[in-house]
Amino acid sequence: MFGFTLQESLFLGFCSLLILSTKLMLRLHLKVPGHSMFFLILFLMLAALCVRKRWSATLAAGMAGLLGMFTGSGKLGPLGIVSYMLPALVIDFCVPFLESHRKNLAFFAVAGLLAAAARAPISLFSEWMVGMDIQVLFMSTAIKTGGGMIFGALGALPVPALLTKLEARGLLPANPKPDNSGANS
Amino acid sequence: MSLILENIGAAGLTGPLYSGVDLEVGPGECVCITGPTGCGKSTLLRTMAGLQEPGPGRVMFDGQPVSLALPGRIGLILQNPDTQLLCADVGSELAFGLENLRVPPEKMTSRMLRAMSRVSLDNHALPLDRPVGTLSVGQKYKLLLAAILIMEPRLLLLDEPCAQLDQGGIDALNAILENFLATGGSVVLCEHDPAPLRAIGRILRIADRTLRPAVVPPPCDLPAPPAAPGKNAVVTLESARLELGEKRIWEQLDFTLHKGEIAIIQGDNGSGKTSLLRCLTGFEALTGGSAAVFGQAPAPKALRGRVGLLIQNPARQLTADTVLDEVSFPLTYRGLPKARCRELATAILKKLDLVALAERPPFLLSHGEQHLVALASVLAVEPELLLLDDPFVGLDPASTARVWGILHQACLDGTSVICTLHRSPAVHGAHSVHELRATGLTPC
Amino acid sequence: MLNGSSRHTTRVSQTRLILRITAAMALAMGALFWHGPWSLTALTLGTAALAVATGAYRHPWRRLVLVFIWQVVLIMALYLLRYGVQSLPEGALVAWRLVLLVLPGVLLMKTTHHGEMARLLVRFLPARVGFVLSTCVFFFPTLWGVTVQTYESQVLRGARILPRELVNPANWGTLVRVICLPAIVSSLVLARDVALAAHCRWYGLHPDRTVWPGPNPSNSTGEPRA
Numbered sequence: 001m002f003g004f005t006l007q008e009s010l011f012l013g014f015c016s017l018l019i020l021s022t023k024l025m026l027r028l029h030l031k032v033p034g035h036s037m038f039f040l041i042l043f044l045m046l047a048a049l050c051v052r053k054r055w056s057a058t059l060a061a062g063m064a065g066l067l068g069m070f071t072g073s074g075k076l077g078p079l080g081i082v083s084y085m086l087p088a089l090v091i092d093f094c095v096p097f098l099e100s101h102r103k104n105l106a107f108f109a110v111a112g113l114l115a116a117a118a119r120a121p122i123s124l125f126s127e128w129m130v131g132m133d134i135q136v137l138f139m140s141t142a143i144k145t146g147g148g149m150i151f152g153a154l155g156a157l158p159v160p161a162l163l164t165k166l167e168a169r170g171l172l173p174a175n176p177k178p179d180n181s182g183a184n185s
Numbered sequence: 186m187s188l189i190l191e192n193i194g195a196a197g198l199t200g201p202l203y204s205g206v207d208l209e210v211g212p213g214e215c216v217c218i219t220g221p222t223g224c225g226k227s228t229l230l231r232t233m234a235g236l237q238e239p240g241p242g243r244v245m246f247d248g249q250p251v252s253l254a255l256p257g258r259i260g261l262i263l264q265n266p267d268t269q270l271l272c273a274d275v276g277s278e279l280a281f282g283l284e285n286l287r288v289p290p291e292k293m294t295s296r297m298l299r300a301m302s303r304v305s306l307d308n309h310a311l312p313l314d315r316p317v318g319t320l321s322v323g324q325k326y327k328l329l330l331a332a333i334l335i336m337e338p339r340l341l342l343l344d345e346p347c348a349q350l351d352q353g354g355i356d357a358l359n360a361i362l363e364n365f366l367a368t369g370g371s372v373v374l375c376e377h378d379p380a381p382l383r384a385i386g387r388i389l390r391i392a393d394r395t396l397r398p399a400v401v402p403p404p405c406d407l408p409a410p411p412a413a414p415g416k417n418a419v420v421t422l423e424s425a426r427l428e429l430g431e432k433r434i435w436e437q438l439d440f441t442l443h444k445g446e447i448a449i450i451q452g453d454n455g456s457g458k459t460s461l462l463r464c465l466t467g468f469e470a471l472t473g474g475s476a477a478v479f480g481q482a483p484a485p486k487a488l489r490g491r492v493g494l495l496i497q498n499p500a501r502q503l504t505a506d507t508v509l510d511e512v513s514f515p516l517t518y519r520g521l522p523k524a525r526c527r528e529l530a531t532a533i534l535k536k537l538d539l540v541a542l543a544e545r546p547p548f549l550l551s552h553g554e555q556h557l558v559a560l561a562s563v564l565a566v567e568p569e570l571l572l573l574d575d576p577f578v579g580l581d582p583a584s585t586a587r588v589w590g591i592l593h594q595a596c597l598d599g600t601s602v603i604c605t606l607h608r609s610p611a612v613h614g615a616h617s618v619h620e621l622r623a624t625g626l627t628p629c
Numbered sequence: 630m631l632n633g634s635s636r637h638t639t640r641v642s643q644t645r646l647i648l649r650i651t652a653a654m655a656l657a658m659g660a661l662f663w664h665g666p667w668s669l670t671a672l673t674l675g676t677a678a679l680a681v682a683t684g685a686y687r688h689p690w691r692r693l694v695l696v697f698i699w700q701v702v703l704i705m706a707l708y709l710l711r712y713g714v715q716s717l718p719e720g721a722l723v724a725w726r727l728v729l730l731v732l733p734g735v736l737l738m739k740t741t742h743h744g745e746m747a748r749l750l751v752r753f754l755p756a757r758v759g760f761v762l763s764t765c766v767f768f769f770p771t772l773w774g775v776t777v778q779t780y781e782s783q784v785l786r787g788a789r790i791l792p793r794e795l796v797n798p799a800n801w802g803t804l805v806r807v808i809c810l811p812a813i814v815s816s817l818v819l820a821r822d823v824a825l826a827a828h829c830r831w832y833g834l835h836p837d838r839t840v841w842p843g844p845n846p847s848n849s850t851g852e853p854r855a
Contacts, residue, residue, distance in 0.1 A: 006824040011816055016765070017769045066762060067765065070766055071766065131664060136704070139710075158802070162809070165504070166813065171817045271827060272767075273767065281832075282831055284838040290840060291842075293839075333829075485781070490787050502779050504806050562786075
């Protein structure tokens with residue numbers, strides 16, 4: 001599927017469902033704004049860095065949007081998918097830097113911060129379109145996005161250690177696979 | 186038609202698994218490959234199916250490399266049926282392979298019904314639109330076999346087929362294999378204990394990184410359980426009833442576990458064993474009746490540190506870099522200094538005869554050793570009640586005996602144990618065995 | 630997540646579902662783009678009609694209302710802070726319009742049986758994508774079940790990861806180590822096992838596949854699909 005093997009596609013799909021499930025669990029129990037960005041960034045980064053193919057995070061995000069509609073836990077329509085894909089695009093863009101700076105936690109934190117911030121345009125656009133005052137709009141976006149950015153940065157921090165543990169267990173390929181290896185789904 | 190392996194080798198995470206393997210399996214022959222868990226049996230089967238590189242050698246089937254064999258000539262069934270049934274209903278499951286091979290749609294249904302009859306699945310009792318999730322484990326395995334036999338393979342490769350089957354399922358499997366062999370097919374299967382399968386004609390064992398002839402291993406002697414349990418009730422269930430959604434799982438459950446007692450609760454998959462354990466830990470509420478653990482209604486926070494839970498396939502939850510770290514990690518929750526935690530963990534490992542593994546990474550251990558380490562990690566906090574969810578799946582007899590030894594040791598220390606199994610054990614080290622059904626718990 | 634909504638959802642025909650989705654999206658677009666006189670009233674009435682049509686009155690509303698209240702309170706508080714009491718009516722209108730942007734979609738998602746939605750979506754997706762998505766949904770309860778069991782085992786072992794304990798960020802590291810890592814390991818292993826099982830049954834051998842017509846042969850054309 002889009003150059004990913006069946007195994008890779010399924011793993012990305014499971015990451016997507018983990019994103020949706022943790023979001024639902026946190027909403028039920030914690031009710032803290034922006035907290036769901038912690039797991040969104042964590043699982044999107046893991047998806048991208050475990051599969052090690054271009055656009056892995058974006059595909060996982062697209063699947064999260066679609067699976068959200070499949071399972072009734074997400075938003076209807078393109079807005080729901082875009083809200084996942086914008087952070088994922090940032091992560092996919094950052095993947096080459098992250099892979100070559102695996103020990104640098106600051107890189108990961110900044111990438112998580114930027115990915116979480118990528119959702120701001122959606123909030124800005126929709127609130128501007130409904131006629132919100134510009135100054136209130138910026139304050140509202142800052143509050144909604146600010147919390148998410150902090151959680152996004154925190155969500156990125158465990159990723160290097162998790163990757164090291166997964167590699168030690170032989171669960172990840174040692175080198176990035178060529179696109180046509182294995183049976184494609 | 187024969188399968189020929191020449192100079193096959195394979196490597197695992199810790200080094201070579203086997204090398205120089207030569208084997209020939211002729212038509213009508215059933216070969217069993219045994220060996221301790223982690224020795225490479227599954228890897229060898231996948232190599233025979235062409236799904237794994239054969240190393241320096243080659244695998245030939247019907248005179249040509251197995252990778253070039255006609256699709257459908259070789260059928261492979263892996264260990265866990267639940268990860269191999271890919272569709273929601275019986276019909277779709279049977280049709281899945283036919284669809285992949287582009288069989289014309291008008292020919293599919295008749296082939297599906299024929300395959301079902303080959304494995305004695307009655308189409309009237311099991312219609313094609315029946316959801317797969319409602320099938321018993323034995324029915325699921327038969328369905329998997331039918332889904333493979335539908336392509337009329339000449340070679341069947343089965344990975345631990347008896348692991349999840351009860352005696353009825355094993356008898357049915359024997360009949361299916363005998364019929365298959367009678368038509369000239371060949372079978373290669375892996376099993377820890379080949380004794381129940383009378384179709385087996387030859388037994389080989391992976392030992393010292395090579396494949397050699399073997400005999401049926403003698404049954405493992407398990408130690409008898411320690412002295413009779415005490416009188417104090419640790420767990421009590423009275424007229425317990427559980428409904429999940431609109432489905433009644435079980436009712437009229439009466440059960441008492443005394444201090445120092447080891448009890449087995451056995452029931453088929455879907456009978457509610459795991460749900461029972463969740464009710465005892467307070468994560469699931471009973472619909473009716475009452476439950477008491479240490480004299481009080483179960484609640485996770487109250488039972489923390491007093492109840493230990495070992496889940497199925499516990500190796501997945503080993504997260505530390507060394508065995509010692511893994512066992513000492515739960516002790517850190519008590520706020521003890523790290524050095525003290527390691528001291529206590531070392532003492533536990535010595536007691537369980539696992540201290541030789543202390544500095545090794547858990548994920549590099551054999552499957553049986555990982556199991557023991559996971560158990561040690563649960564026992565680290567010295568729980569008064571130990572709950573084990575089907576702990577012996579995938580374990581070889583030697584590891585099974587060691588687990589029972591550890592449970593007996595825990596029992597002597599005053600820990601009570603409930604062990605759920607999916608199949609009635611031929612030998613066990615428990616004080617009592619109970620069968621879980623929808624209508625209650627019956628002592629066996 | 631995958632089963633919880635079944636008590637309050639209804640199975641409807643695909644045509645009716647498409648109509649409901651169209652209505653929900655039209656109402657949401659209206660909230661964004663239509664600012665004419667009476668627009669808010671018309672959108673509110675339209676949303677109410679959708680709520681009745683979907684049987685939303687059967688759904689538990691408390692949790693949903695709490696989510697919207699937070700948004701309304703935030704916006705009105707910001708207007709109050711920035712412009713004072715006289716701006717509250719304007720703030721209320723903006724907040725209500727934002728609610729109308731999101732509510733139609735929420736109504737539909739909460740009241741539609743997820744199997745119906747999945748069946749509709751799969752019709753418009755490439756067959757391989759549909760197979761991957763439906764397989765993921767099919768196996769996710771297995772993965773989630775293992776994760777829940779791991780969670781319960783770790784709680785009993787002493788991990789401070791009960792919901793109230795997770796308010797303390799100091800416990801998040803424990804959550805990541807004892808829950809997230811095993812969940813990712815389980816995902817990788819399950820994906821490998823399911824893909825292997827599919828390949829054992831020759832999935833991916835040909836670029837397209839035939840289709841079993843089902844127990845009732847008149848249901849499908851049997852044309853090849855990917």
